[in-house]
Amino acid sequence: MSESYILSILAFLPLAGAFLLLFMKSENVGLIRFWTLGVALANFVVSLPLLWLFDASNPGMQLQQKYAWISSLGISYHVGIDGISFWLVLLTTFLSVICIVSSWSVENKVREYMFFFLLLETGMIGALISLDVFLFYIFWEAMLIPMYFLIGVWGGKERIYAAVKFFIFTMVGSLLMLVAIMALYYININAGGDATFSILEWYKLPLAPSVQMIMFAAFALAFAIKVPMWPVHTWLPDAHTQAPTAGSVILAGVLLKMGTYGYLRFAMPLFPNAVEAATPFMMTLAVIGIIYGALVAMVQKDVKKLVAYSSVSHLGYVMLGIFALNPQGVVGGIYQSLNHGISTGALFLLVGVIYERRHTRMIEDFGGLSKSMPWYATVFMVVTMSSIGLPGLNGFVGEFLIMLGAYLASPVAAIFAASGVILAAGYMLWMYRRVFFGECDKEENQNLKDLTKLEWGYLLPMLVFVFWMGIYPGFFTAKMEPTVDAWLKQVDDKRIACSELVDENPIAMFFTEDVSPSE
């Protein structure tokens, strides 16, 4: 099947583009920008045929490609997508184009900036399409490198602190997951399986609940840091605030989704009994994240930091939906993670617009902007409404589905989470009022230029999706639902099959020789 190459092209076209970039003269800024945009656009165009190549009624992995890679360890290059990853891949290719357009204003070290951006796209798509756990881990970690540089070189004042914190937080979690991955590899072999890192094979592996708990803890921590869930979220406000605009957009839009995606693809289907046991705990964390994020957002003086904390809150909804473990909740969770990519991405872009004009993001420095920048204020209003879940815009659909799912699973959690919606309306509208309404009393705010053509160029596509996803969600959910149904069934079947397994010594039993270091 020739179309099965599409996923590999998507993953490696940006990489190839990035390397060609290195041969261009760094003074030739125009060429570099257009080349990068061309690569990102080409990748987006290549990703569009997925819309019809992807068979929505098929819940399994599609467009698979598999080659042996490190054959003596059973590691293969194995890629494919299903309804869970499908829209995330498209979101990545779409947001990459938007980000590159919005990066037109980057003047400093443009070549290196674009180079890292394209590397980042390779890392993100690679992680989303990997069906081999080892391959996934490589992309998952490699993704950190370009983001680290984007924050550290092109970021704000505290960029070094933010970049290092971002890197080390993520690294600690992933390394513990790596140990769990290695243990699973041997557990699978000792259970009579082939030496393989294929996630599809690992799904079939029966594990005693006690073993699952340990493994789930390692996986869940790695993904929780990435999501980020309260209380391991502290790297996010720093990274978001310090990153350049496009970096924040891609961080919010795609990188955070890697965490929720990791739960759906790895942590939950591999360890369903652990999920069952941990659900109250995870839901509690999610709800705390929702309310905590909202409350902290409310007191922020910096618009960007406010949006960053709202991310913590929104990702709490996503986690709540996923752990509701019913079709509404999971579809809602995936939908909300797409929404968040669009709405929060757009908010970061809008913050970037005003920052370029005023070089400040402090709420107190603004006021009455609706007079000097009416179009900007309008777009900002629409995106704000989408972020707080106004019916008819995208945010509503996701939140509604999540609430529905959460209510079916745990009414208490749903009630607490609903208070987050009210708080969200509070902090967003309050911020909006202080920035856009009132007297335009500061002189430097009075003659600000409204949106330029370039800015319209990247904001308009985002607005299209804000409305499209709000008015006609069926177009999007149709591609997810069969997979989500099958996923839920798979999780449930495995949970029942494993629930009777006993294992006194959770880890050691699976190893042929029981060597303990205390001998």
Next chain:
Amino acid sequence: MDFQISDLSLLAPHMVVTGTALLVLLVEAFRPGKGRSDATYLSILGLLVAAGLTLKQFGAPASTGFAGMLIADGYAAFFNMVAYVVGILTLLVSDSYFRSEEYEHGEFHALMLMSLVGMMLMSGSNHLMLMFLALETMSISIYAMAGYMRTKEGTESSFKYFLLGGASSAFMLYGIALLYASCGTTSLTGMVEYFSTLPSLSDSPMALAGIALVAAGFCFKIAAFPFHVWTPDVYQGAPTSVTAFMATGVKAAAFAAFFRIFVVAFPIASGAWTSAFWVLAVATMTMGNFAALAQRDVKRMLAYSSIAHAGYLLIGMVTATSEAGTGMLFYLISYVFMNIGAFGIVIMLGKKGEDRTTLEDYAGVGFKKPLLGAALTIFMFSMAGIPPTAGFIGKFLIFKAAVHEGYIWLAVLGVLNSAASVYYYLRVLVYMYFRESESESGDVIRTSPLSILAAAISVIAILVLGIAPGYLVQIAEAATAAF
């Protein structure tokens, strides 16, 4: 003791390298090599010829010679290859360094080649006496190399290394003597036979003491805690290219002999030494990493980081399976590339009489010299074990083998250590890319085609081994299959 002329064929690569060393000395005597790189080219040629001879050993059945003292198997062949790589890369980075320091003498090359012969014999020794002689051959050359530039720091470094190295050799020799007293032989095969007659090792406390002393001797050479105290001073004081050579070659050769001797000859005592090594491994990597965190000097940071790397490798010693051996082999070859590569960059950034190795000297260098910056970035990421580099695959293989044997906590401590190490490796990048340059450092760098070649080889090797490690993994698996 019977000796056959055919035994000499086992020594062919060693003889080529020795011959090259003598030839270099002769050429140097008749044509002092000021301003030319003759000695370098000649030495590299010799190493390449030896590599060609060693290549034949891969896949061939293991054979012993000299009354079973020397063994030629895939394992020894692998470490001989590591020695050639260390030798060639060190020669490449030394060339412009010693020229700019006005210390270009062929004696350096001869000493280094002699030391390499010692390393090669260590990995092939099947007998504690041969191992000890090889260890001394290697070490004595290095004592001289460390003080080669006759600076104050260099002399101090050389003398310190010599005194402590002498003491550690004494330990080891005493251990060998005790083993001889209890086993009646110092050949590995003989000792295994003797131990197999013992119901348990507690019947022979003398042998146990001997094993412990031999282990202490090795721990000194690999710079394991608490035998590491010499490392930072010696590494910092020695000429940078010698530091690179010591940090990689000595470590690889010592681990080669360490692993073979303990896994082949002392499995009976494994209960005792695995738990001791467990503690040593954790202490070594933790101590190395935490000390490295505090360093403001890149050369000294690399010295402490080499202690941490010894700790990761000790995890392989604890595990002591052929799978762990595969990991160690892979890790060591990756370590050679990333470490010599990094020291090569450190050399490039210095100038005559002034090493410029503080972090401030690296500020802004990444954008001033993009290629140099990119190379050091790749070396740092590889040392930190971040994919897609060889360092990641090496760590993965070692930790995986530990997990396989149930050493989950050891693996967890290992990965937490590598997470901590990320901080100081990234700090180099923070200075190179995230800070503006305040001095003229990086404006002029001392490079030559040879040192650029060394960096290029290392970068390519790290990326290739990181992205397509399958082939080398297979070779390493075959080399350790016998253990």
